[in-house]
Amino acid sequence: MATNPPDLRPDLAPRARIEGTARPGQPTIGMVSLGCPKALVDSERILTRLRAEGYAISPDYAGADAVIVNTCGFLDSAKAESLEAIGEALAENGRVIVTGCLGAEPGYITGAHPTVLAVTGPHQYEQVLDAVHAAVPPDPDPFVDLLPASGVKLTPRHYSYLKISEGCNHKCRFCIIPDMRGRLASRPAHAVIREAERLVEAGVRELLVISQDTSAYGVDLKHAEDRGHRAHITDLARDLGGLGAWVRLHYVYPYPHVRELIPLMAEGLILPYLDIPFQHAHPETLKRMARPAAAAKTLDEIAAWRAVCPEIALRSTFIVGYPGETEEEFQTLLDWLDEAQLDRVGCFQYENVAGARSNALPDHVPDEVKQERWDRFMEKAQAISEAKLAAKVGQRMQVIVDEVDEDGVATCRTRADAPEIDGCLFIDEGAGRLAPGDIVTVEVDEAGEYDLWGRLMP
Numbered sequence: 462m463a464t465n466p467p468d469l470r471p472d473l474a475p476r477a478r479i480e481g482t483a484r485p486g487q488p489t490i491g492m493v494s495l496g497c498p499k500a501l502v503d504s505e506r507i508l509t510r511l512r513a514e515g516y517a518i519s520p521d522y523a524g525a526d527a528v529i530v531n532t533c534g535f536l537d538s539a540k541a542e543s544l545e546a547i548g549e550a551l552a553e554n555g556r557v558i559v560t561g562c563l564g565a566e567p568g569y570i571t572g573a574h575p576t577v578l579a580v581t582g583p584h585q586y587e588q589v590l591d592a593v594h595a596a597v598p599p600d601p602d603p604f605v606d607l608l609p610a611s612g613v614k615l616t617p618r619h620y621s622y623l624k625i626s627e628g629c630n631h632k633c634r635f636c637i638i639p640d641m642r643g644r645l646a647s648r649p650a651h652a653v654i655r656e657a658e659r660l661v662e663a664g665v666r667e668l669l670v671i672s673q674d675t676s677a678y679g680v681d682l683k684h685a686e687d688r689g690h691r692a693h694i695t696d697l698a699r700d701l702g703g704l705g706a707w708v709r710l711h712y713v714y715p716y717p718h719v720r721e722l723i724p725l726m727a728e729g730l731i732l733p734y735l736d737i738p739f740q741h742a743h744p745e746t747l748k749r750m751a752r753p754a755a756a757a758k759t760l761d762e763i764a765a766w767r768a769v770c771p772e773i774a775l776r777s778t779f780i781v782g783y784p785g786e787t788e789e790e791f792q793t794l795l796d797w798l799d800e801a802q803l804d805r806v807g808c809f810q811y812e813n814v815a816g817a818r819s820n821a822l823p824d825h826v827p828d829e830v831k832q833e834r835w836d837r838f839m840e841k842a843q844a845i846s847e848a849k850l851a852a853k854v855g856q857r858m859q860v861i862v863d864e865v866d867e868d869g870v871a872t873c874r875t876r877a878d879a880p881e882i883d884g885c886l887f888i889d890e891g892a893g894r895l896a897p898g899d900i901v902t903v904e905v906d907e908a909g910e911y912d913l914w915g916r917l918m919p
Contacts, residue, residue: 496533
């Protein structure tokens with residue numbers, strides 16, 4: 462049984478799950494979805510529109526009349542992965558439409574793969590549909606082609622990502638996401654709640670709230686109220702918490718008003734879990750990143766959150782080897798991590814990204830130093846994780862079942878674990894009767910570096 466590895470790229474979505482069969486003669490589209498959960502939601506929306514127009518969705522290249530590749534452009538390594546996926550789709554199928562973040566640089570794609578049928582940018586749904594129509598005309602049969610009430614989902618049926626906004630107003634020097642996806646554009650609160658209601662009605666047990674900057678939700682709408690719902694993250698979290706599903710918040714920027722969410726966690730309305738990308742802890746490093754340099758104040762905030770909700774789980778991501786990072790600055794980060802005692806931690810080694818302002822900074826850190834610092838950082842994070850999990854042995858807690866294998870071993874997650882990026886809890890005995898989506902009580906009887914094992918309680 463594999464345990465959660467420490468070197469997963471912490472921005473990746475779960476692997477897209479595509480199922481279904483086509484009726485005779487039905488036009489069929491394949492999908493490759495790369496990158497973050499926000500891109501996965503884009504893929505779901507594209508496929509939902511295509512299913513509504515009578516297209517079948519193929520899980521492989523061979524059965525598809527054309528393939529859509531939804532790309533990632535977050536890092537140069539992600540761009541290379543996207544180009545490789547496009548090349549593989551061309552080799553296996555030959556008819557490829559490219560969309561997503563890397564689609565904001567069409568010349569970069571066509572320079573490597575000039576035979577792609579079309580290139581569109583991120584969340585350009587209409588342009589993607591136009592490209593599909595041109596390549597594979599629709600042929601709907603309204604008596605046969607039925608669309609699920611919740612639309613096409615690429616995650617397991619029991620959890621779903623809920624995207625509440627697009628874009629970002631921050632200007633971090635290492636990030637080009639605002640250039641690709643634009644400024645913050647929040648969805649109306651009533652539209653978010655209605656989508657969440659449909660998902661819960663369709664059997665979703667956990668809603669994973671995502672955006673580029675979740676805590677800024679509604680700023681662009683001036684927190685307007687419409688149809689009984691106010692566009693503010695606190696109000697939205699409270700409304701979502703009333704639907705009866707687990708609600709997990711991702712990508713929360715540590716604004717002061719985040720403290721208003723913590724009582725909702727203590728009350729049990731939303732999960733006691735915050736995913737906050739701190740990125741670093743040294744003031745000078747944060748200044749070069751163009752991020753607020755308030756690491757000491759952040760420690761005070763963390764202490765205040767824990768005072769209100771002691772069981773809160775904190776996840777964050779960090780960058781090591783940022784241009785100009787000295788050994789002293791890196792040591793400050795390690796010391797900060799020691800004091801913060803975060804529950805879940807991911808880490809990137811800095812990479813140049815075409816178009817990012819950080820590329821022009823002086824004193825880039827050699828690759829071997831980045832690797833050495835990443836190793837030391839992850840060693841520290843692993844030790845903290847191992848100690849925190851060991852303290853859970855003997856506790857009883859609720860878990861949600863993700864999978865039950867043929868040997869009857871259940872892979873679950875605690876309330877402190879998001880899909881794919883965090884740890885798991887395994888039930889080795891008596892789990893054969895469980896099914897994905899079940900929420901059960903276990904007693905933890907063993908702990909590892911990132912994962913737990915437990916026994917099912919009656």
